[in-house]
Amino acid sequence: MRVPTRQRAEAYLADAERANPGPWAAHSRHTARAAEAIARAHPSLDPDAAAVLGLLHDIGRGRGVSDFRHVLDGYRLLAADGFDGAARICLTHSFPRPDLNGYAGEFDAPEEDVRFVAAFLADRPFDDYDRLIQLCDGLCLPTGFCLMEKRLVDVALRHGYTPAALETWRERFAIKARIEQAIGGSIYRLLDGVVANTFA
Numbered sequence: 001m002r003v004p005t006r007q008r009a010e011a012y013l014a015d016a017e018r019a020n021p022g023p024w025a026a027h028s029r030h031t032a033r034a035a036e037a038i039a040r041a042h043p044s045l046d047p048d049a050a051a052v053l054g055l056l057h058d059i060g061r062g063r064g065v066s067d068f069r070h071v072l073d074g075y076r077l078l079a080a081d082g083f084d085g086a087a088r089i090c091l092t093h094s095f096p097r098p099d100l101n102g103y104a105g106e107f108d109a110p111e112e113d114v115r116f117v118a119a120f121l122a123d124r125p126f127d128d129y130d131r132l133i134q135l136c137d138g139l140c141l142p143t144g145f146c147l148m149e150k151r152l153v154d155v156a157l158r159h160g161y162t163p164a165a166l167e168t169w170r171e172r173f174a175i176k177a178r179i180e181q182a183i184g185g186s187i188y189r190l191l192d193g194v195v196a197n198t199f200a
Contacts, residue, residue: 001049001085001129004078009052009086012077016062023142024061030140031057035132037190041183045128049085056086057093057133067105067159072113085129091120092130093137096175098122102168104159131175138172139187144197147188148172 004012017025032054039050060066060074074090094103098121100114107114126134138148152169180187188194 001088002083003049003052003086004056004081004083006048006052006055009055012059012062013055016059019062020064022061022065024058026142027140028055028058030142030144031055031133031136034136034139034145034191038132038136038179038183038187041185041190042128042132042179043182045132050129050132053086053089053129053133054136057089057137060090066108068103068107068114068117069109071117072109088124089130089133091117092124092126093133095121096134096171097164097168098126099164099168101164102162104155104162104165106159131179134172135175135179135187139191139194141197143200145188145191145194146198147194148176150198 003009013025013028032051035054036047036051039045039047056074056078058070058074059077060070060072063070063073063077066073071091071094075087078084078087078090096102100107100118100121138151139145141151141154152172156165176187183190
């Protein structure tokens with residue numbers, strides 16, 4: 001899995017934030033912190049790689065305000081630079097189930113791009129890093145860590161609720177349970193300020 005160094009990942013994010021400022025960048029930094037903390041407790045995940053993937057999962061948002069298109073923009077940016085592992089995460093982080101019907105948001109990309117993402121997800125079984133970032137994406141608001149339930153409702157209020165959303169939510173909780181089994185306890189014990197930020 002090819003990923004950039006943390007320094008280069010932070011530079012990517014800084015450049016993208018300058019191009020399209022918004023709360024997505026703070027969310028990405030918190031996602032990186034969550035991924036690193038959980039990876040440190042996990043028997044088979046590298047904390048540095050996890051942090052880099054968290055920093056870059058939404059990097060496509062640097063190309064402008066978009067919805068579905070951000071996963072493709074991030075993928076293409078990082079794939080063009082040879083970072084196939086980080087590029088992959090840009091596509092997989094929004095799809096805990098490899099089913100586009102569970103996506104909450106507008107499909108603001110050409111039909112051939114939508115078909116590309118569907119085929120990509122169908123052809124590549126998720127690995128532990130895909131699952132980690134899918135989890136951490138669902139734990140982080142721009143203000144910090146929160147209970148997954150709060151983040152899921154936050155996304156639904158902003159982007160809508162699809163008929164397949166309930167199955168997607170169930171999969172997110174299944175991912176959480178599998179990772180907690182691997183680390184031998186609750187993920188929330190690793191996330192500073194989760195209670196205060198959830199109930200702020």
